[in-house]
Amino acid sequence: MAGRLRAPTGRYGGKSAAQRQAERRRRFLDAALQLFGDSPGYRATTVAALSEAAGLSTRQFYEEFRTLEDVLAALHLQVNAWAEEAVRTAAAGARGLPLADRAAVIFRAYAANVTADPRRVRITFVEIVGVSPRLEEQRLARRARWVDLICAEDRSAAVRGEAATRDHRLAATAFIGGVNGLLHDYSAGWVDATLDEVVDELVHLLLAVLRAPGPSPEG
Structure with a gap:
């Protein structure tokens, strides 16, 4: 066609x-x-x-x-847009909270939105992977948006003295990878924990990322 x-x-x-x-x-x-x-x-x-x-x-x-791949691409963007809207709404409502409380509110909103429907989890973390170079580029671009959001939170927290002042992009990318893996495993029933326990662990990791100082230069 x-x-x-x-x-x-x-x-x-x-x-x-x-x-x-x-x-x-x-x-x-x-x-x-x-x-x-x-x-x-x-x-x-x-x-x-x-x-x-x-x-x-x-x-x-x-x-x-044109193709079913176009449908999958549109659906992947839609699922991510739902999650991003939930996160931005939560962030607006948590304005002024201490970093730990704000991170918990924001991340609970993300996890609740993504895991509310197991089909969204499968679209986001399973079906989109490895389909084509085009969809891999889209998947990584969406991941970069989440990394940007974390880095923006980091900069705001650093101004308030609640986070380390450094470039957290590499650490944030690693964190997002962990989020994808753990939420997929939770939704698949491979994790013996409640959603609250999963979210608490991920928030703990996020706070560690934001508060950790940069690597010490050799010499």
């Missing part, structure tokens, strides 16, 4: 073409969350199966997307 088919224009059923297109796109993404995030998974899903689950036709699929 060289490109998407052209969607019809004009009003129909009281809805504009843009409204109908947005609704179709939402239905495809809702169906993808179920099929990619549960069973059979992204790699075993076909365009026909996704269209049937969405209650739409394959022609309508190609009016919105």
Whole structure:
């Protein structure tokens, strides 16, 4: 398929073409969350199966997307956007709190959003991995956004004297990798702990990252 088919224009059923297109796109993404995030998974899903689950036709699929990879890319961004919105809302509400309390509030908001639906965990930490160079670039770009958010918190805390003044980007990247692994294992039932215990441990690690001084130079 060289490109998407052209969607019809004009009003129909009281809805504009843009409204109908947005609704179709939402239905495809809702169906993808179920099929990619549960069973059979992204790699075993076909365009026909996704269209049937969405209650739409394959022609309508190609009016919105070129490939299933495009759907996975859009869904991955959507799941991350939900989590980021939850984090930014929590951060705004925790303004002025001491670092330890603020970190706990923010990270609980992230963990609660991501783990509230096991399908989101699978999309974020499993299905997106290794699909293509394009999606690897997208996955790493989204990870970089989370690293940027941690570094921004670090700079604010350093101004208040609550964190070490240094570049925490490398440590923050390592922390995000740990978050991804532990939350995936928790959601898969491989961790014998409650979500509160998992979050407490991750907050403890985050505080250690933010408060740790930089490596001492040799000599």
